[in-house]
Amino acid sequence: MSGDTPVIEVDNVTTAFHGHVVHRHLHLTVMPGEVLALIGGSGSGKTTLLRLLLGLEVPQAGTVKIFGHPLGRCAQRDLERVRYRWGVLFQNGALFSALSVFDNIALPLRELGSVPRDLITPLVMLKLAQVGLQPEDALKRPAELSGGMVKRVSLARALILDPPLLFLDEPTAGLDPDSSKQFVKLLRRLRQELGLTVVMVTHDVDTLFAVVDRVAVLADQHILACGPLAEVARLPHPFVRNFFLGHVERCAEDDLRRFRLSLDDTSDDGGVPAVLREEHSL
Numbered sequence: 128m129s130g131d132t133p134v135i136e137v138d139n140v141t142t143a144f145h146g147h148v149v150h151r152h153l154h155l156t157v158m159p160g161e162v163l164a165l166i167g168g169s170g171s172g173k174t175t176l177l178r179l180l181l182g183l184e185v186p187q188a189g190t191v192k193i194f195g196h197p198l199g200r201c202a203q204r205d206l207e208r209v210r211y212r213w214g215v216l217f218q219n220g221a222l223f224s225a226l227s228v229f230d231n232i233a234l235p236l237r238e239l240g241s242v243p244r245d246l247i248t249p250l251v252m253l254k255l256a257q258v259g260l261q262p263e264d265a266l267k268r269p270a271e272l273s274g275g276m277v278k279r280v281s282l283a284r285a286l287i288l289d290p291p292l293l294f295l296d297e298p299t300a301g302l303d304p305d306s307s308k309q310f311v312k313l314l315r316r317l318r319q320e321l322g323l324t325v326v327m328v329t330h331d332v333d334t335l336f337a338v339v340d341r342v343a344v345l346a347d348q349h350i351l352a353c354g355p356l357a358e359v360a361r362l363p364h365p366f367v368r369n370f371f372l373g374h375v376e377r378c379a380e381d382d383l384r385r386f387r388l389s390l391d392d393t394s395d396d397g398g399v400p401a402v403l404r405e406e407h408s409l
């Protein structure tokens with residue numbers, strides 16, 4: 128796939144549930160390596176749009192293409208192949224409580240069925256390190272983890288097949304400010320290291336500041352705007368005004384660049400140091 132081919136194309140999509148129209152004529156394109164955030168008020172259809180992109184909902188009209196494959200019209204086998212090319216971090220982590228951290232992360236590898244058994248352990252341990260967890264965490268159950276650790280394990284599972292595309296549903300929801308900051312820094316680093324394309328739903332302004340290239344605003348059944356933070360934050364729409372209240376100045380490009388550089392200066396995102404990453408690489 129060339130760098131000019133969109134990873135995601137939403138073309139003229141209309142979605143309705145029992146006659147209640149959620150989206151009308153949505154258009155959205157996401158290019159390789161972009162980080163796009165979906166924001167909007169409660170009930171504006173962010174989760175539904177995410178579910179459309181995951182092929183979990185089918186639009187009433189229009190098409191959704193991921194890596195050039197129209198989701199609704201893919202043969203089952205093609206759809207499965209496309210699905211292996213994205214990872215999803217669900218809001219609550221969606222870990223299996225009866226499985227250890229190791230087994231949760233290993234699940235997609237085992238489901239794939241074609242990964243040699245002796246490769247599973249080094250791959251899982253590498254991902255564990257990549258998201259800033261310790262080897263001994265592999266034996267823990269989800270109930271023994273902090274909120275931040277749950278997110279990290281879920282992220283490791285979402286990335287275990289090295290997908291080029293990552294979907295995040297409220298990645299920092301439920302985290303305390305410090306864990307949230309560390310997690311956003313981790314996302315920022317992984318995005319840079321792995322060249323990921325990322326689509327996230329978020330209510331968190333700090334996440335936007337740290338990591339997002341463009342913001343799409345869902346309101347009144349439409350994508351009201353989709354562009355850089357500095358542009359979107361100045362829109363006169365009531366939802367946008369309220370969302371960015373007190374933050375508009377921070378969105379100016381120079382301020383944003385300075386802030387992001389300050390995040391890169393320190394390496395306390397809990398991630399694995401570069402030297403260790405090399406040791407773990409296969």
Ligand SMILES: Nc1ncnc2c1ncn2[C@@H]1O[C@H](COP(=O)(O)OP(=O)(O)OP(=O)(O)O)[C@@H](O)[C@H]1O
Binds near residue numbers: 149168169171
């Ligand atoms: N499966 C469904 N059946 C019927 N209505 C649905 C279904 N899924 C979503 N809706 C409706 O679609 C609308 C958009 O819901 P959605 O969950 O996408 O909003 P949201 O922007 O993610 O909201 P929030 O920020 O509160 O999570 C809501 O009115 C919701 O009730």
